[in-house]
Each structure stands twice: as structure tokens, then as C-alpha cells.
Amino acid sequence: MTRSSLENIELFVQTIAQTALDNEKYFTELDGVVGDGDLGISLASGFGAILEQWDTLDHNSGESFLVGCAKIISRNIGGTSGSLWRAAFRHAGKSISGKETLTSGDVVTMFRSAADGIMDRGGANLGDKTLLDALVPAVDAFEKSIQNGVNTQQAIDTAAKTAREQTEVSKAWVAKRGRASYTGDRSKDTYDAGAVAIATMAENVATAWTKS
Amino acid sequence: MKKFVNDPKQFVPEMLKGIALANPGKVKYVSDYNLIMRADAPNDDKVSIIQGSGSGHEPAHVMVVGKGMLDGACPGDVFSAPPIDYVIESSKLLNSAKGVLHIVNNYTGDRAAFRDAAEELEDDGITVKTIFVDDDVAVKDSLYTVGRRGVAGNFFVIKAVGAAAEKGASLDELVILGNRVNDVIRSMGMALSGCTPPAKGKPIFTLADDEVEMGVGIHGEPGRARQKLTSANEIVDQMLEAILTDRKPISETETADPIFSAGDEVALMINGLGGAPISELYLLYGYAHEQLEAKGVKVWRSYVGEYCTSLEMAGMSITLCKVDDELKSLLLAPAEIPIRVF
Numbered sequence: 001m002t003r004s005s006l007e008n009i010e011l012f013v014q015t016i017a018q019t020a021l022d023n024e025k026y027f028t029e030l031d032g033v034v035g036d037g038d039l040g041i042s043l044a045s046g047f048g049a050i051l052e053q054w055d056t057l058d059h060n061s062g063e064s065f066l067v068g069c070a071k072i073i074s075r076n077i078g079g080t081s082g083s084l085w086r087a088a089f090r091h092a093g094k095s096i097s098g099k100e101t102l103t104s105g106d107v108v109t110m111f112r113s114a115a116d117g118i119m120d121r122g123g124a125n126l127g128d129k130t131l132l133d134a135l136v137p138a139v140d141a142f143e144k145s146i147q148n149g150v151n152t153q154q155a156i157d158t159a160a161k162t163a164r165e166q167t168e169v170s171k172a173w174v175a176k177r178g179r180a181s182y183t184g185d186r187s188k189d190t191y192d193a194g195a196v197a198i199a200t201m202a203e204n205v206a207t208a209w210t211k212s
Numbered sequence: 213m214k215k216f217v218n219d220p221k222q223f224v225p226e227m228l229k230g231i232a233l234a235n236p237g238k239v240k241y242v243s244d245y246n247l248i249m250r251a252d253a254p255n256d257d258k259v260s261i262i263q264g265s266g267s268g269h270e271p272a273h274v275m276v277v278g279k280g281m282l283d284g285a286c287p288g289d290v291f292s293a294p295p296i297d298y299v300i301e302s303s304k305l306l307n308s309a310k311g312v313l314h315i316v317n318n319y320t321g322d323r324a325a326f327r328d329a330a331e332e333l334e335d336d337g338i339t340v341k342t343i344f345v346d347d348d349v350a351v352k353d354s355l356y357t358v359g360r361r362g363v364a365g366n367f368f369v370i371k372a373v374g375a376a377a378e379k380g381a382s383l384d385e386l387v388i389l390g391n392r393v394n395d396v397i398r399s400m401g402m403a404l405s406g407c408t409p410p411a412k413g414k415p416i417f418t419l420a421d422d423e424v425e426m427g428v429g430i431h432g433e434p435g436r437a438r439q440k441l442t443s444a445n446e447i448v449d450q451m452l453e454a455i456l457t458d459r460k461p462i463s464e465t466e467t468a469d470p471i472f473s474a475g476d477e478v479a480l481m482i483n484g485l486g487g488a489p490i491s492e493l494y495l496l497y498g499y500a501h502e503q504l505e506a507k508g509v510k511v512w513r514s515y516v517g518e519y520c521t522s523l524e525m526a527g528m529s530i531t532l533c534k535v536d537d538e539l540k541s542l543l544l545a546p547a548e549i550p551i552r553v554f
Contacts, residue, residue: 074296074328082296083324090331121324123358 003212005102009062013069014054015208016201017047023200031193039081039193046077046085061100066093081194084118091117104146104155111139128176131194138163138202156209160202167195213408213415220411224267224289231274235550239277242305245298248274249284249306256309259377259386260284263315263370264299265322266291268409269430271551272366272520280547281374282315290409290523291431293321299329303338311339311383315370315390317362318346319431341383343390345369347397347531349458350427350435360460361429364483364520365397368533368543375545389542396471396534398455402435402447403428403527405487426450430485430522444492448500451530456507471534474508479533479543481515487526493517500530512540 003011020027020043028040049072050057057072058064070089074082095113096106115136124130141162145155171191217223224246231248232241240251246267254260260283263273273285286302288294303312312333316326323344330340347365373381373390381389403425406415416432419425424447427435436454459467472478482497484490497516504511512535520529535543 071332078295079293080320080324083321083328086328121327123320 005096005100006059006062006065008102009065010059011208011212012205013050013065015205017051019201019204020044020047020197021051023197027193027197030191030196033190039197042077042079042081043085043197046073046082049073049076062102063093063097063099066090066096069093080122083121087117087121088114091120104152108139108143108146111135111142115139124176127173129170129173129192129195130175131192131198133170133173133192134163134167134195134198134202137166138198153206153209156202156206160199160206163195163199163202167191167199170195213413215408215410217410220413223410224287227267227270228274231550238548239550242302245286245301245305246288246294247284247286247298247302247305248277249302250277250279250282253283254306254308257380258283258308259310259313259381259383260303260306260308261313261315261370261374261377261386262286262299262302262306263366264288264294264302264326265317265319266293266431268407268523269520271518272364273370275551276367276370276549278547278549280378280545281370281549288321288325290411293319293325296325296328296332299325300332303329303333303340304336307338311341313373313377313383313386313390314340314342315366315373316342316344317366317430318344318359319361320358323358339383341387343369343373343387343394345394345397347394347399348429349398349400349454349460350429352461361433363399363401363430363531364481364529365394365399365531365533367481367483367515367519368397368479368531369393371547372539372542374547375542378545393533393539396539397531398458398460398471399481399483399529399531400451400454401428401430401483401485401527401529402426402451403432403485403522403525404441405526406432407486407523407525409523425527427454428522428525428527430520432522432525444496445499448496448503448530452500452503455530455532456509472509472532475510477510477512477535478504479513479515479531479535480504480511481519481529481531481533483515483520483529483531484518485525485527485529486518486521487524488528490517493528496528496530504532513543 024040024044031039057068066089070086074086091113092110095110138159142155142159145158228241240249262284264286267287268290284306286294286298314326316322333340345362345366346360348361348363369390372393373386406417408415422441424441426437462468482493484493493516501511
């Protein structure tokens with residue numbers, strides 16, 4: 001069955017939202033090691049609100065849907081992480097303004113815009129041990145797969161695998177941004193909870209894509 | 213730590229209620245958004261100026277709302293940025309035909325809330341511009357910032373743009389002015405003690421009897437060094453040295469030249485952080501004034517007292533603001549705000 005681009009976006013958002021709800025405790029525990037221990041609660045609260053308000057969101061276009069999600073996130077996740085996730089959704093939505101059917105190139109641009117939005121708000125760069133260290137390599141892998149002519153499912157699978165691998169790689173690093181950075185060397189050999197969240201979300205998107 | 217508190221969650225709303233009741237006809241309190249606003253705002257002949265930050269810095273910023281200063285302040289909880297909703301709804305309530313100006317101290321959370329709000333306000337057709345204040349010389353980056361922090365020097369930005377706005381300056385003119393003032397203010401703070409947010413119940417840091425935190429931020433974030441307590445004069449010397457020799461980073465690799473030199477005229481502020489007696493602030497002022505004059509820097513005007521605090525922290529900050537004729541007239545223009553009505 002072929003889904004429209006909007007339906008694909010909806011499937012994607014629904015899957016990552018459910019992931020956030022299902023892993024509230026796990027993400028919070030991870031974040032508690034060196035962060036301030038609110039990541040799981042924050043994500044569950046923001047994405048839970050998206051699922052609750054699903055029917056009242058504007059589903060007319062990918063843009064309006066994603067910008068609407070951004071608005072819900074900003075009202076339900078406090079502090080900096082609310083701003084980062086909001087920026088990801090808003091930038092992603094704005095990047096596909098006026099487009100009904102997305103090419104794979106548009107999808108790459110959409111995810112790059114999301115990552116840029118996070119960088120812009122958080123001031124983090126690659127290597128700072130944040131969720132970007134899972135997200136950006138995953139987008140790179142997705143783009144490369146598409147360029148190599150593989151199908152969407154394979155590209156998503158590769159992206160998810162890359163996100164997980166890079167999360168493992170970044171585990172050894174010292175956090176340079178976010179609350180975890182205050183602990184300095186203690187952040188070594190602990191997972192960045194945001195990166196784990198991205199990897200888990202990507203894996204669940206890959207699974208959801210297969211099923212549907 | 214003993215405090216005057218009922219329910220820690222209601223600490224900020226109860227304070228705001230007090231400000232409104234103490235100033236009938238002058239300010240209004242909109243409890244849904246922690247907003248204290250001028251009773252006569254918005255005025256379509258004047259840009260509306262809003263500052264938001266965490267609470268705990270009073271009189272900044274809810275007590276500097278009034279004629280010639282802010283049109284509104286919408287603080288978050290103690291030491292927390294305001295939620296985006298507060299900023300958006302406050303800006304809508306205060307929207308003027310001449311636009312809305314946000315003044316924001318350069319802390320990550322405040323920056324994010326105001327930038328996010330500005331995007332949504334623009335979607336709604338409201339013209340918003342923002343000035344980010346980053347006058348602190350103590351550290352290049354802190355726990356809560358990307359780049360330098362905004363501290364007590366924000367008073368000079370608010371006072372100058374507030375005065376210019378009363379005279380009918382446009383939004384663009386105010387942005388240029390505010391950035392110009394931000395470029396000529398430098399501050400440094402230090403603490404003899406930590407402070408206790410009501411909801412937290414314990415001090416955010418503790419210092420030994422003979423220790424001070426030099427270069428502290430207004431939420432108690434660490435500064436340059438934790439060091440041994442020295443005499444008041446030695447503390448002033450160290451802080452003035454840091455301010456006078458400061459080279460502000462202007463890119464990853466470049467720094468600006470120090471901005472104060474012999475022959476300059478400055479406003480000198482000794483700002484109490486909440487727990488330093490006025491007597492000590494004047495003691496510090498006297499020595500700082502003499503030292504500046506000895507270096508050929510003329511002190512044009514004094515500001516001694518509490519402008520931007522950290523709850524009950526025993527500490528102080530020094531701010532220098534280089535003045536010219538335009539800035540002098542703006543700083544001398546009348547202002548009428550809750551803490552300055554006698």
C-alpha cells in the first residue's frame with residue numbers, strides 16, 4: 001500500500017511519540033546518571049500531549065501538522081529541551097512548506113532542517129555528546145543509502161542502525177553541552193540519554209515502516 | 213534556611229500580587245502569565261518594551277515596570293526562564309502599532325523562550341525585535357549560557373531604551389540604541405554566600421567562612437575562581453581590573469579591545485545581590501570611585517543599591533557604563549517605577 005507523504009509523516013510522529021511514552025522510565029534513568037533526570041518525563045509529557053491532541057492538530061499539510069506538533073511540544077516540555085524539540089519539528093515543517101508529495105531529497109532536507117534547528121537553539125555541535133551525535137549520522141546514512149539507490153525501508157534500517165552505533169561510540173565521550181556537561185569527566189562511559197532516545201525512536205520507525 | 217513563604221509554588225504569584233496591590237493605578241498584574249504591566253499600556257505611539265527572565269532578581273524586572281522603563285515583565289519561576297506562553301500572551305496584550313521590543317539577558321533558557329515566542333508572534337503578524345544583553349566579563353561561557361551572561365548592566369539598557377521609547381523612537385532605533393548600550397557596559401559579580409530558592413529549600417552552593425566566589429553569575433553559577441576572602445579594597449581592585457582590561461570575544465578567535473580608557477566618563481554601579489548591606493555597598497563604591505578617578509576615568513554618575521539580585525545572596529557586582537551626551541540624557545530622563553516612588 002502506498003502512503004501519502006503526509007501519512008508517512010504521521011506514521012513517523014506517531015511512532016516516535018509512542019516510543020517516548022513507552023520509554024519514559026528508561027530515558028529518565030539514563031538521564032539521571034549525569035543529567036538532571038527529566039528527559040524521560042519531558043519527552044513523555046510533550047509527545048503524550050501530541051497523541052492526546054492528535055485529532056485537533058491541523059492535518060491539512062505536512063507543514064501545518066509538524067508546526068502544530070512544535071507548538072504542542074513548546075507548551076508541554078519546559079526549559080531548553082522543550083525549545084530544542086520544538087525547533088526540530090518547526091524547522092522540519094517549514095522546510096517542506098507548500099510541498100504535498102515529498103521526494104527522498106525533501107525528506108533528507110527535512111531531517112537536516114530538524115538537526116539545524118536543534119543546533120541553532122542549543123548551540124551544540126557534533127561531538128559535544130548530545131542527541132545530534134545520533135541524529136546527524138543517521139540522516140547522513142539515510143541520504144547516502146538513497147543516493148545509492150536502495151529502497152526507503154533499507155534506508156531507514158541503515159539510518160536506525162547508524163543512530164544506535166553512534167550512540168555507542170559517543171558513550172565514551174565527555175559531554176560538552178547540556179546539563180550533563182556540568183559533570184565533566186563523570187559523563188564518560190555513560191550514555192547520552194538524548195542520543196539513546198533518537199536511536200530507539202529510529203529503530204521503532206524502521207519496525208513500524210515494515211509492518212505497515 | 214528560614215524564609216517568608218507560604219507555598220513555594222506560589223512564591224512568585226504572591227510576590228506579583230503584592231507589587232500590583234502596592235502600586236494601584238500604576239501597574240496591573242495578569243496572573244495567567246506572571247505579567248506585571250504598566251496600567252496605561254499598550255500605547256500605539258510608543259514601542260512596548262518587555263523583559264522576561266527568571267524570578268529571584270528583583271527589583272529586576274517586575275519592579276522596573278513603569279513610565280520611562282519597561283511596559284511589562286513576565287518572569288518565570290525563581291531562576292527559571294518564563295514559559296513561551298507567558299512571553300507570547302504578554303506580547304499580544306502589550307502589542308503596539310509601533311511594535312514590541314524584547315530585552316533578554318543572555319541565558320540559554322531565556323534566549324530560547326524569547327526566540328521561540330518571537331517566531332510564533334511573527335506568524336501572528338506581530339512585529340517583535342530582541343536585544344540580548346551580555347555584559348558579564350567573568351566567564352566566556354557558563355553553565356547556563358552560550359556566550360557571556362547578562363547581569364546587572366541590563367539596567368542601563370532598559371533605562372536608555374525606555375527613555376528613548378517615551379520620546380517616540382521606532383523599534384529599529386531602539387534595537388540599535390540597545391545594542392549600542394550593551395556594547396559599553398561591563399559587569400563582574402562576586403559572592404560571599406550562596407542563596408536558597410524557595411522551592412529548593414537548600415542553598416545552591418555553600419562557601420566556607422573564609423571563601424568567596426569571584427565572577428559569580430546571578431543564579432549563583434560559578435565564576436572565575438573560588439578564592440580566599442580578602443579585604444574589600446582588594447576585592448574591588450580585582451574586579452575593576454577584570455572590567456577595565458576585559459576583551460570581549462567577538463568571534464571564536466578574536467577579541468575586542470578594552471573599552472574604557474583614561475578620559476572616558478562612566479556611570480558606576482555597585483549592585484547588591486540581595487544580602488549585602490547598603491553600608492557595605494557604599495564602602496565599596498567609595499573605593500571604586502577613587503580608583504577609577506585615579507586611573508583618569510571620570511565617574512559621571514553613581515548607582516548604588518539593589519538593581520539585579522540573586523534572592524538573599526550576600527554579594528555584589530560592579531558595572532561600568534561608558535557614557536556620551538546622548539546616553540547621559542537618556543539615563544537622566546524621568547522614570548516612574550514601583551521601587552522609585554517616594
